[in-house]
Amino acid sequence: MNIKQATLARKQLERRLDPLRKLELINPPRGWMKAVREALGMSTRQLAARMGAAPSRIPAIEKAEVSGATTLRTLRQAAAAMNCTLVYAFVPVKPLDEILRERAEEKAAQDVARLDHTMRLENQSLLKSDLEDERRRLVDTMLGGSPRRLWEDD
Structure with missing residues (x-):
């Protein structure tokens, strides 16, 4: 698909x-x-x-x-x-797109934190605004691709 x-x-x-x-x-x-x-x-x-x-x-x-x-x-x-129908469903507590966005933001935050840590070790720390821009870019990239990657534990 x-x-x-x-x-x-x-x-x-x-x-x-x-x-x-x-x-x-x-x-x-x-x-x-x-x-x-x-x-x-x-x-x-x-x-x-x-x-x-x-x-x-x-x-x-x-x-x-x-x-x-x-x-x-x-x-x-x-x-x-008993003349009833069993109803069985998984009902997400939030809209599916919201769950995906939250997961993408979580993974992007982890990636940016690793990047920031590495850059600081090399004495090349980035501005907060640059880190935030990178986090947003990563979220957009993750949401634009296959959602399966969102659930991989790195």
Whole structure:
């Protein structure tokens, strides 16, 4: 995927993510599975029958959901048995372009700090304004290229 395609794909994904970012979902303390099951008035035995599982399995699945030890497959099965859809998404806390810019600025700051240190050792220190110009140039260069380089640890 070239840079223009990646940028367009990121913008399209951002449009899909924006409504999700605005949601303020708070997980029920005893988990979504148990909360929905109880709201439907469904017993663990009834849910187990609908899932084709042993009745003793339901409390274990509910506990595993709360602790994060269950699988998406199991949660999908439970959701389907309760006429629900499991919604699964990674929702960035900030817009994707903002995350990329912050990462580019972080890497550029590291590069400029190394450059400044080397130049000082050689008694050729640069002006703060020159260092800032170089930092901005590096950010622009990084954002104009492949974002994969942003995530490399030097």
